[in-house]
Amino acid sequence: IEYAGAKGGKIQTGDVIVRNRAKAMLATIKAEVTQAPDAGTQATMTFNLEIPALAGQPLFAGAEIVSAGRASGELRATLGAQSQLEARMTLNGLVAADTGRNLPVANLGFRGLVRSNGTVSLEAPLLLDNAGRRSDLKFALELSPLGRGYSVDGHLTGQLVELEDLMGVLGVFLASAAPDNGDKPAAATSVAPDTVAAWSRFSGQLGLEIKSVTRGQDWAMTGLTGAIAIEPARLALQKLEASFSETSRMAAMVEMRFTGGAMPYRLTGDYTLNDFDAGRLFKALDPAKPPTVEGLFTVEGKLSGNGETPARALDRVQGDFQLTSRQGIFRGLQRTSSKVSMTSKAVELGASVLGSIFGSEKVTKTAEKVAGQAYFVDQLAQNLGEFNYDLLSVHLTRDELLNMNLMDISLVSPEIRLSGRGEVEYVAGHSLLEQPLNATLTFAARGKVEQILGKLRMLDGTKDDLGYARTKETVTLAGTLAKPDPTGFFTRIAQAKLTDFLDNED
Secondary structure, three states, rough: OEEEEHEEEEOOOOEEEEEEOOOEEEEEEEEEEEEEEEEEEEEEEEEEEEEEHHHHHHOOOOOEEEEEEEEEEEEEEEOOEEEEEEEEEEEEEEEEEEOEEEEOOEEEEEEEEEOOOEEEEEEEEEEEEOOOOEEEEEEEEEEEEEEEEEEEEEEEEEEEEHHHHHHHHHHHHHHHHOOOOOOOOOOOOOOOOOOOOOOOEEEEEEEEEEEEEOOOOOOOEEEEEEOOOOOOOEEEEEEEEEEOOOOOEEEEEOOOOOOOOOEEEEEEEEEEEEEEEEHHHHHHHHHOOOOOEEEEEEEEEEEEEEEEHHHHHHHHOOOEEEEEEEEEEEEEOOOOOOOOOOOOHHHHHHHHHHHHHHOOOOHHHHHHHHHHHHHHHHHHHHHHOEEEEEEEEEEEEEEEOHHHHHHEEEOOOEEEEEEEEEEEEOOOOOOHHHHHEEEEEEEEEHHHHHHHHHHHHOOEEEOOOOOOOOOOOOOEEEEEEEEOOHHHHHHHHHHHHHHHHHHOOO
16 A cells, blocks of 8 residues: 555555365456546456356356356556546356356457546447357447436447357356246236336437347348337337348337336337248257258237336237248157167067967967057158148247247148147246147148058048048147157057057957
């Protein structure tokens, strides 16, 4: 510590080492503060943080999502007629604890300036580098005094963003700041409604412009632009647009108004997406697995919600979406293994053994029938595992529990027709395509598939309005939207056929 009276002074530390109870190093910090009449007060701090050790501390709520990694950086502050804060931080060597995946090197910056007239300027750039694959984002915001509030002018810009890299790094911060509190939205509690809009003291606009967003080699979005208008009683996402190809384009508009009353916030919105290539999205999510659906989709949707606060209004958002695709490939009924099962051969072997032991013609006869039926089950599975469709449409609604209700599923192909409904159960922390699926579909067929169903005695003897022969059994789907699992359907058929044959033998 140095003190020079009116001439100022200085406070400086050496390396301050912080350890946990087990003596593991958490952080190393070094700081310096100086004060001089002509330069004002200036402060500098450098730091090195051991992220896995810090993640186990109560401050971070046990968000132990990385198994290795270090953060280093510097803070600089100047206090005077014009105050300024600058910061930089580098995250290096991060390894995701759940997958062991190496996360990109992240360089984060921040610069805040408060001028003598009260204007505040903020800049926050982010640069990511994953083995030469680079992403960049920059947020800039200026707040200027305006009457009893502030005018707002903000922009989020970027050249290229690799989505998987960005979400991997953001996950480190988001898990620490807001740990998962359960799989369902918080139970309804009494919340006092706002009497004025949460943003009532601000007016202006926020802009978004990112040239390209990618996920791996199979999915890309270009020209992502948006604009938010801020008024004392209204927030409006006036446009959100992006392109996925020369013909595929997304457009959305969302508005939140403050109207007063018990539910003062009202949210409405519209969403359209044409010629969206679902196959490329599925490939990006799981390159090792053939896409569940390959085809171009048109999506039209509406959003609505209300609440006592903006957060409650967003939590309660409900939606209504119509998805339609004409001509594509469907693999939603594909078994986990595409190989023809050995059931028939096993049954034939069992028949010969039992027949030789018991000398029973009945055993051999029954086993031969079961083996034949097992063969037809395999044939059915092969025909359903992958086929071309002419029309696939789904009507989706989102309820207050955040579940997606599949109100009307309809698929028509030359030989197969499916229709029914289901539900995608909301699970916090999982994307829509990874949440649990439960659907039940009526099944009708013609042509070769109808012949196989006839040999399996699955037809009920009637036909639908398009001439497809109806079946007695319904198709059940479990798993997720990304990986539907029809195993229960095929297992139920096999068990039913075995029981039928045993019961019918004298």
